[in-house]
Amino acid sequence: MTRFDGMFTGGVISAVISGRRKGSESRVKQVRVRPFEKKGQTLYQFTFTLPDREIHENLEPAAAAERVDSLLRGEFTQAVIYTSEADWHAVSMGKLRLHKKPPTKKPAELTHDRKKPRILEEGVPHDFLVKLGVMTPDGKVKRDRYDKFRQINRYLELAAGSVPKPEGRPVRIIDFGCGKAYLTFAMYYYLRNILKIECEMTGLDLKRDVVEFCEGTARALGYDGLRFSAGDISDWEESGTVDMVVTLHACDTATDAAIAKAVGWGAPVIMTVPCCQHELFYQINSEVQHPLLRHGILRERTAALVTDAARAQLLESVGYKVDVMEFVDMEHTPKNIMIRAIRKNGVKYDEKAFEEYKSFRDSWGVQPCLERLMFGGEERETEA
Numbered sequence: 001m002t003r004f005d006g007m008f009t010g011g012v013i014s015a016v017i018s019g020r021r022k023g024s025e026s027r028v029k030q031v032r033v034r035p036f037e038k039k040g041q042t043l044y045q046f047t048f049t050l051p052d053r054e055i056h057e058n059l060e061p062a063a064a065a066e067r068v069d070s071l072l073r074g075e076f077t078q079a080v081i082y083t084s085e086a087d088w089h090a091v092s093m094g095k096l097r098l099h100k101k102p103p104t105k106k107p108a109e110l111t112h113d114r115k116k117p118r119i120l121e122e123g124v125p126h127d128f129l130v131k132l133g134v135m136t137p138d139g140k141v142k143r144d145r146y147d148k149f150r151q152i153n154r155y156l157e158l159a160a161g162s163v164p165k166p167e168g169r170p171v172r173i174i175d176f177g178c179g180k181a182y183l184t185f186a187m188y189y190y191l192r193n194i195l196k197i198e199c200e201m202t203g204l205d206l207k208r209d210v211v212e213f214c215e216g217t218a219r220a221l222g223y224d225g226l227r228f229s230a231g232d233i234s235d236w237e238e239s240g241t242v243d244m245v246v247t248l249h250a251c252d253t254a255t256d257a258a259i260a261k262a263v264g265w266g267a268p269v270i271m272t273v274p275c276c277q278h279e280l281f282y283q284i285n286s287e288v289q290h291p292l293l294r295h296g297i298l299r300e301r302t303a304a305l306v307t308d309a310a311r312a313q314l315l316e317s318v319g320y321k322v323d324v325m326e327f328v329d330m331e332h333t334p335k336n337i338m339i340r341a342i343r344k345n346g347v348k349y350d351e352k353a354f355e356e357y358k359s360f361r362d363s364w365g366v367q368p369c370l371e372r373l374m375f376g377g378e379e380r381e382t383e384a
Protein backbone atom coordinates (compact mmCIF):
# COMPACT_ATOMS: atom_id res chain seq x y z
CA MET A 1 0.00 0.00 0.00
CA THR A 2 1.41 3.41 -0.96
CA ARG A 3 0.22 7.00 -0.62
CA PHE A 4 -0.73 6.93 -4.31
CA ASP A 5 -3.22 4.05 -4.13
CA GLY A 6 -6.27 6.22 -3.49
CA MET A 7 -5.38 8.51 -6.38
CA PHE A 8 -5.04 5.70 -8.91
CA THR A 9 -8.05 3.69 -7.82
CA GLY A 10 -10.12 6.93 -7.70
CA GLY A 11 -8.97 7.97 -11.16
CA VAL A 12 -5.84 9.83 -12.26
CA ILE A 13 -6.33 12.19 -15.21
CA SER A 14 -2.61 12.28 -16.02
CA ALA A 15 0.75 12.44 -14.28
CA VAL A 16 4.30 13.51 -15.04
CA ILE A 17 7.29 12.20 -13.12
CA SER A 18 10.51 14.14 -13.66
CA GLY A 19 13.61 15.64 -12.06
CA ARG A 20 16.18 12.88 -12.46
CA ARG A 21 18.03 12.41 -9.22
CA LYS A 22 21.66 13.55 -9.21
CA GLY A 23 23.95 10.62 -9.77
CA SER A 24 21.20 8.44 -11.22
CA GLU A 25 22.40 6.24 -14.07
CA SER A 26 18.95 5.96 -15.60
CA ARG A 27 18.63 7.19 -19.20
CA VAL A 28 14.93 7.91 -18.69
CA LYS A 29 14.34 11.68 -18.78
CA GLN A 30 10.75 11.68 -17.63
CA VAL A 31 7.71 9.45 -17.33
CA ARG A 32 4.22 10.43 -18.45
CA VAL A 33 1.16 8.55 -17.24
CA ARG A 34 -2.31 8.47 -18.78
CA PRO A 35 -5.37 6.29 -18.25
CA PHE A 36 -7.04 4.20 -20.94
CA GLU A 37 -9.77 1.66 -21.02
CA LYS A 38 -9.48 -2.00 -21.95
CA LYS A 39 -12.29 -4.53 -21.73
CA GLY A 40 -14.25 -2.19 -19.49
CA GLN A 41 -11.36 -1.72 -17.06
CA THR A 42 -9.23 1.39 -16.51
CA LEU A 43 -5.50 0.81 -16.94
CA TYR A 44 -2.60 3.27 -16.89
CA GLN A 45 -0.08 3.64 -19.63
CA PHE A 46 3.40 4.72 -18.48
CA THR A 47 5.55 6.30 -21.21
CA PHE A 48 9.26 6.35 -20.37
CA THR A 49 11.11 8.95 -22.47
CA LEU A 50 14.69 8.01 -23.32
CA PRO A 51 17.01 10.15 -25.50
CA ASP A 52 16.38 7.95 -28.56
CA ARG A 53 13.00 6.29 -27.99
CA GLU A 54 9.98 5.82 -25.76
CA ILE A 55 8.99 2.71 -23.83
CA HIS A 56 5.43 1.93 -22.79
CA GLU A 57 4.14 -0.08 -19.89
CA ASN A 58 0.46 -0.72 -19.08
CA LEU A 59 -0.49 -1.27 -15.46
CA GLU A 60 -3.57 -1.83 -13.33
CA PRO A 61 -4.35 0.93 -10.78
CA ALA A 62 -2.69 -0.72 -7.76
CA ALA A 63 0.45 -1.57 -9.75
CA ALA A 64 0.49 1.96 -11.21
CA ALA A 65 0.44 3.48 -7.71
CA GLU A 66 3.29 1.24 -6.68
CA ARG A 67 5.28 2.13 -9.80
CA VAL A 68 4.97 5.88 -9.13
CA ASP A 69 6.05 5.31 -5.54
CA SER A 70 9.12 3.31 -6.54
CA LEU A 71 10.12 5.82 -9.24
CA LEU A 72 9.99 8.61 -6.64
CA ARG A 73 11.97 6.58 -4.17
CA GLY A 74 14.48 5.77 -6.90
CA GLU A 75 15.61 7.79 -9.89
CA PHE A 76 13.16 10.74 -9.81
CA THR A 77 12.64 13.58 -7.37
CA GLN A 78 9.27 15.04 -8.32
CA ALA A 79 5.88 14.32 -9.81
CA VAL A 80 2.61 16.06 -10.52
CA ILE A 81 -0.44 13.84 -10.39
CA TYR A 82 -3.64 15.34 -11.71
CA THR A 83 -6.94 14.05 -10.37
CA SER A 84 -10.39 15.65 -10.51
CA GLU A 85 -10.12 16.31 -6.80
CA ALA A 86 -6.65 17.92 -6.67
CA ASP A 87 -3.29 18.42 -8.34
CA TRP A 88 -0.84 16.50 -6.19
CA HIS A 89 2.75 17.75 -6.20
CA ALA A 90 5.12 15.12 -4.91
CA VAL A 91 8.68 15.96 -3.91
CA SER A 92 11.13 13.27 -2.94
CA MET A 93 14.28 14.74 -1.43
CA GLY A 94 15.22 12.41 1.37
CA LYS A 95 11.57 12.20 2.44
CA LEU A 96 8.53 11.84 0.16
CA ARG A 97 6.20 14.82 0.63
CA LEU A 98 2.84 15.41 -1.01
CA HIS A 99 1.33 18.88 -1.52
CA LYS A 100 -2.32 19.20 -2.42
CA LYS A 101 -3.29 22.05 -4.81
CA PRO A 102 -6.65 22.92 -6.41
CA PRO A 103 -7.43 20.81 -9.48
CA THR A 104 -6.52 22.30 -12.86
CA LYS A 105 -7.54 19.43 -15.16
CA LYS A 106 -10.85 17.89 -16.10
CA PRO A 107 -11.09 14.16 -16.80
CA ALA A 108 -10.64 13.61 -20.53
CA GLU A 109 -12.52 10.94 -22.42
CA LEU A 110 -10.53 7.75 -22.17
CA THR A 111 -8.68 6.92 -25.36
CA HIS A 112 -6.98 3.75 -26.64
CA ASP A 113 -10.03 1.55 -26.32
CA ARG A 114 -12.47 4.42 -26.00
CA LYS A 115 -16.07 3.60 -25.23
CA LYS A 116 -18.19 4.39 -28.25
CA PRO A 117 -21.91 4.20 -28.50
CA ARG A 118 -22.81 0.65 -29.41
CA ILE A 119 -25.90 -0.75 -31.07
CA LEU A 120 -26.42 -3.07 -28.11
CA GLU A 121 -25.61 -0.84 -25.18
CA GLU A 122 -23.94 -1.93 -22.03
CA GLY A 123 -26.01 -1.30 -18.91
CA VAL A 124 -29.21 -2.33 -20.70
CA PRO A 125 -30.07 -5.97 -19.98
CA HIS A 126 -30.83 -7.38 -23.46
CA ASP A 127 -32.70 -10.62 -22.78
CA PHE A 128 -30.73 -12.86 -25.16
CA LEU A 129 -27.37 -11.58 -23.93
CA VAL A 130 -28.39 -12.42 -20.38
CA LYS A 131 -29.59 -15.89 -21.45
CA LEU A 132 -26.38 -16.55 -23.38
CA GLY A 133 -24.29 -15.51 -20.39
CA VAL A 134 -22.74 -12.41 -21.98
CA MET A 135 -24.49 -10.00 -19.59
CA THR A 136 -25.51 -10.16 -15.97
CA PRO A 137 -29.25 -9.67 -15.30
CA ASP A 138 -28.58 -5.98 -14.58
CA GLY A 139 -26.96 -5.48 -17.99
CA LYS A 140 -23.28 -5.56 -17.08
CA VAL A 141 -21.11 -7.28 -19.66
CA LYS A 142 -19.12 -10.08 -18.06
CA ARG A 143 -15.43 -9.39 -18.38
CA ASP A 144 -14.57 -12.69 -20.05
CA ARG A 145 -17.39 -12.15 -22.58
CA TYR A 146 -16.33 -8.64 -23.57
CA ASP A 147 -14.64 -9.71 -26.82
CA LYS A 148 -17.81 -11.44 -27.96
CA PHE A 149 -19.89 -8.40 -26.98
CA ARG A 150 -17.56 -6.15 -29.00
CA GLN A 151 -17.61 -8.53 -31.98
CA ILE A 152 -21.37 -8.78 -32.28
CA ASN A 153 -21.79 -5.03 -31.92
CA ARG A 154 -19.23 -4.44 -34.63
CA TYR A 155 -20.89 -7.02 -36.85
CA LEU A 156 -24.24 -5.25 -36.44
CA GLU A 157 -22.61 -1.89 -37.22
CA LEU A 158 -21.18 -3.26 -40.46
CA ALA A 159 -24.45 -4.98 -41.38
CA ALA A 160 -26.66 -2.03 -40.48
CA GLY A 161 -26.85 -0.42 -43.92
CA SER A 162 -26.73 -3.65 -45.92
CA VAL A 163 -29.71 -5.68 -44.72
CA PRO A 164 -32.05 -6.28 -47.69
CA LYS A 165 -35.67 -5.18 -47.20
CA PRO A 166 -37.80 -7.35 -49.47
CA GLU A 167 -41.28 -6.05 -50.11
CA GLY A 168 -44.25 -7.85 -48.61
CA ARG A 169 -42.34 -10.59 -46.78
CA PRO A 170 -39.80 -10.98 -44.00
CA VAL A 171 -36.11 -10.82 -44.86
CA ARG A 172 -34.56 -14.31 -44.75
CA ILE A 173 -31.10 -14.69 -43.27
CA ILE A 174 -28.88 -17.70 -42.56
CA ASP A 175 -25.98 -17.78 -40.11
CA PHE A 176 -23.72 -20.65 -41.11
CA GLY A 177 -21.54 -22.20 -38.40
CA CYS A 178 -23.53 -20.29 -35.81
CA GLY A 179 -22.06 -22.09 -32.76
CA LYS A 180 -23.66 -20.76 -29.59
CA ALA A 181 -25.34 -18.19 -31.86
CA TYR A 182 -24.41 -14.89 -30.26
CA LEU A 183 -24.49 -13.32 -33.70
CA THR A 184 -27.67 -15.12 -34.81
CA PHE A 185 -29.58 -13.91 -31.77
CA ALA A 186 -28.07 -10.44 -32.04
CA MET A 187 -29.07 -9.99 -35.69
CA TYR A 188 -32.55 -11.25 -35.05
CA TYR A 189 -32.94 -8.94 -32.04
CA TYR A 190 -31.46 -5.96 -33.89
CA LEU A 191 -33.73 -6.38 -36.92
CA ARG A 192 -36.90 -7.14 -35.02
CA ASN A 193 -36.56 -4.89 -31.99
CA ILE A 194 -34.40 -1.99 -33.11
CA LEU A 195 -34.83 -1.66 -36.90
CA LYS A 196 -38.39 -3.07 -36.72
CA ILE A 197 -37.78 -5.29 -39.76
CA GLU A 198 -39.63 -8.62 -39.93
CA CYS A 199 -37.13 -11.41 -40.33
CA GLU A 200 -36.79 -15.15 -40.52
CA MET A 201 -33.44 -16.22 -39.28
CA THR A 202 -31.80 -19.65 -39.32
CA GLY A 203 -28.68 -20.71 -37.48
CA LEU A 204 -26.94 -23.85 -38.70
CA ASP A 205 -24.17 -25.74 -36.98
CA LEU A 206 -22.65 -29.20 -36.94
CA LYS A 207 -22.97 -29.51 -33.18
CA ARG A 208 -26.32 -31.02 -32.30
CA ASP A 209 -26.16 -30.24 -28.54
CA VAL A 210 -25.35 -26.59 -29.18
CA VAL A 211 -28.16 -26.33 -31.71
CA GLU A 212 -30.61 -27.85 -29.20
CA PHE A 213 -29.51 -25.31 -26.61
CA CYS A 214 -29.98 -22.43 -29.07
CA GLU A 215 -33.37 -23.70 -30.23
CA GLY A 216 -34.51 -24.03 -26.60
CA THR A 217 -33.25 -20.52 -25.83
CA ALA A 218 -35.04 -19.02 -28.83
CA ARG A 219 -38.31 -20.69 -27.80
CA ALA A 220 -37.89 -19.60 -24.17
CA LEU A 221 -37.38 -16.00 -25.33
CA GLY A 222 -40.39 -16.18 -27.65
CA TYR A 223 -38.23 -15.31 -30.68
CA ASP A 224 -40.68 -16.43 -33.39
CA GLY A 225 -38.95 -16.64 -36.72
CA LEU A 226 -35.61 -17.68 -35.26
CA ARG A 227 -34.79 -21.34 -35.87
CA PHE A 228 -31.77 -23.55 -35.45
CA SER A 229 -30.80 -26.71 -37.29
CA ALA A 230 -28.01 -29.21 -36.98
CA GLY A 231 -26.16 -30.11 -40.15
CA ASP A 232 -23.29 -29.48 -42.52
CA ILE A 233 -23.28 -26.29 -44.56
CA SER A 234 -22.42 -28.21 -47.73
CA ASP A 235 -25.56 -30.36 -47.40
CA TRP A 236 -27.93 -27.54 -46.54
CA GLU A 237 -30.72 -27.06 -49.05
CA GLU A 238 -33.08 -24.10 -49.27
CA SER A 239 -36.31 -24.06 -51.17
CA GLY A 240 -37.18 -20.37 -50.70
CA THR A 241 -35.27 -17.16 -51.25
CA VAL A 242 -32.25 -16.40 -49.09
CA ASP A 243 -31.60 -12.66 -48.79
CA MET A 244 -28.47 -12.68 -46.71
CA VAL A 245 -25.86 -15.17 -45.53
CA VAL A 246 -23.66 -14.34 -42.56
CA THR A 247 -20.80 -16.19 -40.90
CA LEU A 248 -18.62 -15.35 -37.95
CA HIS A 249 -15.45 -17.38 -37.54
CA ALA A 250 -16.79 -20.44 -39.36
CA CYS A 251 -13.77 -22.74 -39.31
CA ASP A 252 -11.36 -22.97 -42.22
CA THR A 253 -13.17 -23.96 -45.44
CA ALA A 254 -16.64 -23.82 -43.77
CA THR A 255 -16.46 -20.14 -44.76
CA ASP A 256 -15.99 -21.21 -48.39
CA ALA A 257 -18.90 -23.64 -48.19
CA ALA A 258 -21.06 -20.77 -46.87
CA ILE A 259 -19.97 -18.37 -49.60
CA ALA A 260 -20.54 -20.99 -52.29
CA LYS A 261 -24.05 -21.74 -51.00
CA ALA A 262 -24.89 -18.03 -50.87
CA VAL A 263 -23.61 -17.45 -54.40
CA GLY A 264 -25.51 -20.50 -55.65
CA TRP A 265 -28.75 -19.09 -54.21
CA GLY A 266 -27.98 -15.65 -55.60
CA ALA A 267 -28.15 -14.16 -52.09
CA PRO A 268 -28.03 -10.35 -52.45
CA VAL A 269 -25.83 -9.90 -49.36
CA ILE A 270 -23.00 -12.03 -47.98
CA MET A 271 -21.08 -11.04 -44.88
CA THR A 272 -18.33 -13.23 -43.58
CA VAL A 273 -15.59 -12.97 -40.98
CA PRO A 274 -13.36 -15.96 -41.74
CA CYS A 275 -11.66 -18.03 -39.11
CA CYS A 276 -8.47 -20.07 -39.13
CA GLN A 277 -7.33 -20.83 -42.67
CA HIS A 278 -5.28 -23.94 -43.29
CA GLU A 279 -6.08 -24.89 -46.85
CA LEU A 280 -3.63 -22.65 -48.71
CA PHE A 281 -0.91 -22.90 -46.07
CA TYR A 282 0.11 -26.25 -47.55
CA GLN A 283 -0.46 -25.30 -51.20
CA ILE A 284 1.11 -21.89 -51.43
CA ASN A 285 4.25 -21.97 -53.51
CA SER A 286 6.10 -19.17 -55.25
CA GLU A 287 9.78 -19.05 -56.01
CA VAL A 288 10.03 -15.28 -55.90
CA GLN A 289 8.18 -15.20 -52.60
CA HIS A 290 10.45 -17.77 -51.00
CA PRO A 291 11.89 -15.27 -48.48
CA LEU A 292 8.33 -14.67 -47.28
CA LEU A 293 7.10 -18.24 -47.36
CA ARG A 294 10.04 -19.97 -45.74
CA HIS A 295 9.15 -18.56 -42.30
CA GLY A 296 6.19 -20.39 -40.73
CA ILE A 297 4.50 -17.36 -39.21
CA LEU A 298 4.86 -15.25 -42.36
CA ARG A 299 3.70 -18.17 -44.48
CA GLU A 300 0.62 -18.58 -42.28
CA ARG A 301 -0.31 -14.91 -42.49
CA THR A 302 0.37 -14.73 -46.21
CA ALA A 303 -1.77 -17.84 -46.80
CA ALA A 304 -4.64 -16.24 -44.85
CA LEU A 305 -4.39 -13.00 -46.85
CA VAL A 306 -4.18 -14.87 -50.15
CA THR A 307 -7.24 -16.93 -49.15
CA ASP A 308 -9.28 -13.82 -48.39
CA ALA A 309 -8.08 -11.98 -51.49
CA ALA A 310 -9.08 -15.01 -53.61
CA ARG A 311 -12.51 -15.11 -51.95
CA ALA A 312 -13.06 -11.41 -52.58
CA GLN A 313 -11.94 -11.68 -56.20
CA LEU A 314 -14.10 -14.74 -56.87
CA LEU A 315 -17.10 -12.90 -55.46
CA GLU A 316 -16.31 -9.93 -57.74
CA SER A 317 -16.13 -12.29 -60.69
CA VAL A 318 -19.67 -13.53 -60.10
CA GLY A 319 -21.16 -10.05 -59.89
CA TYR A 320 -20.73 -8.87 -56.31
CA LYS A 321 -19.34 -5.56 -55.13
CA VAL A 322 -16.91 -6.51 -52.39
CA ASP A 323 -15.49 -4.59 -49.43
CA VAL A 324 -12.79 -6.08 -47.26
CA MET A 325 -12.66 -4.31 -43.91
CA GLU A 326 -11.13 -4.51 -40.50
CA PHE A 327 -13.59 -6.28 -38.24
CA VAL A 328 -12.30 -5.57 -34.74
CA ASP A 329 -8.85 -4.44 -33.61
CA MET A 330 -6.06 -6.96 -34.04
CA GLU A 331 -5.54 -6.57 -30.29
CA HIS A 332 -8.86 -8.34 -29.65
CA THR A 333 -8.73 -11.11 -32.24
CA PRO A 334 -6.28 -11.90 -35.04
CA LYS A 335 -9.28 -13.11 -37.08
CA ASN A 336 -10.22 -9.58 -37.86
CA ILE A 337 -11.16 -9.36 -41.54
CA MET A 338 -14.69 -8.88 -42.72
CA ILE A 339 -15.63 -9.60 -46.34
CA ARG A 340 -18.89 -7.91 -47.27
CA ALA A 341 -20.32 -8.67 -50.71
CA ILE A 342 -23.38 -7.00 -52.21
CA ARG A 343 -24.75 -8.41 -55.45
CA LYS A 344 -24.67 -5.89 -58.29
CA ASN A 345 -27.87 -5.51 -60.27
CA GLY A 346 -27.78 -7.27 -63.60
CA VAL A 347 -24.16 -8.52 -63.32
CA LYS A 348 -23.82 -12.31 -63.28
CA TYR A 349 -20.26 -12.74 -64.42
CA ASP A 350 -17.32 -10.37 -64.63
CA GLU A 351 -14.77 -11.86 -66.98
CA LYS A 352 -12.07 -9.29 -66.26
CA ALA A 353 -12.34 -9.97 -62.53
CA PHE A 354 -12.13 -13.72 -63.14
CA GLU A 355 -9.06 -13.33 -65.40
CA GLU A 356 -7.44 -11.32 -62.62
CA TYR A 357 -8.35 -14.04 -60.16
CA LYS A 358 -6.72 -16.72 -62.31
CA SER A 359 -3.46 -14.77 -62.65
CA PHE A 360 -3.48 -14.15 -58.92
CA ARG A 361 -4.12 -17.75 -57.89
CA ASP A 362 -1.55 -19.06 -60.37
CA SER A 363 1.09 -16.62 -59.17
CA TRP A 364 0.75 -18.19 -55.71
CA GLY A 365 0.48 -21.73 -57.07
CA VAL A 366 -2.82 -22.43 -55.32
CA GLN A 367 -6.23 -23.97 -56.08
CA PRO A 368 -8.66 -22.48 -53.50
CA CYS A 369 -11.58 -24.79 -52.80
CA LEU A 370 -14.03 -21.89 -53.16
CA GLU A 371 -13.37 -21.91 -56.88
CA ARG A 372 -14.29 -25.60 -57.10
CA LEU A 373 -17.34 -25.13 -54.87
CA MET A 374 -18.58 -22.17 -56.87
CA PHE A 375 -18.07 -23.64 -60.28
CA GLY A 376 -19.53 -27.07 -59.63
CA GLY A 377 -16.39 -29.10 -59.02
CA GLU A 378 -14.81 -28.38 -62.38
CA GLU A 379 -11.18 -27.38 -62.22
CA ARG A 380 -10.91 -24.03 -63.95
CA GLU A 381 -8.25 -23.80 -66.60
CA THR A 382 -4.86 -22.97 -65.12
CA GLU A 383 -2.59 -20.54 -66.92
CA ALA A 384 0.68 -21.90 -68.17
Ligand SMILES: C[S@@+](CC[C@H](N)C(=O)[O-])C[C@H]1O[C@@H](n2cnc3c(N)ncnc32)[C@H](O)[C@@H]1O
Pocket: 176, 177, 178, 179, 180, 181, 182, 183, 204, 205, 206, 207, 231, 232, 233, 234, 247, 248, 249, 250, 251, 254, 257, 275
Ligand atom coordinates in the same frame (compact mmCIF):
# COMPACT_ATOMS: atom_id res chain seq x y z
C1 LIG B 1 -15.33 -20.87 -34.06
S1 LIG B 1 -16.97 -21.40 -34.00
C2 LIG B 1 -17.82 -19.87 -34.24
C3 LIG B 1 -19.22 -19.91 -33.75
C4 LIG B 1 -20.01 -18.62 -33.86
N1 LIG B 1 -20.25 -18.23 -35.22
C5 LIG B 1 -19.37 -17.50 -33.09
O1 LIG B 1 -18.72 -16.66 -33.69
O2 LIG B 1 -19.46 -17.52 -31.87
C6 LIG B 1 -17.17 -22.22 -35.55
C7 LIG B 1 -18.44 -23.02 -35.65
O3 LIG B 1 -18.57 -23.49 -36.99
C8 LIG B 1 -19.15 -24.78 -36.94
N2 LIG B 1 -18.85 -25.47 -38.20
C9 LIG B 1 -17.62 -25.79 -38.71
N3 LIG B 1 -17.73 -26.41 -39.89
C10 LIG B 1 -19.06 -26.49 -40.15
C11 LIG B 1 -19.82 -27.05 -41.23
N4 LIG B 1 -19.22 -27.60 -42.25
N5 LIG B 1 -21.16 -26.97 -41.16
C12 LIG B 1 -21.78 -26.38 -40.11
N6 LIG B 1 -21.11 -25.83 -39.07
C13 LIG B 1 -19.77 -25.89 -39.09
C14 LIG B 1 -18.49 -25.41 -35.71
O4 LIG B 1 -19.26 -26.49 -35.23
C15 LIG B 1 -18.42 -24.23 -34.76
O5 LIG B 1 -19.54 -24.20 -33.90
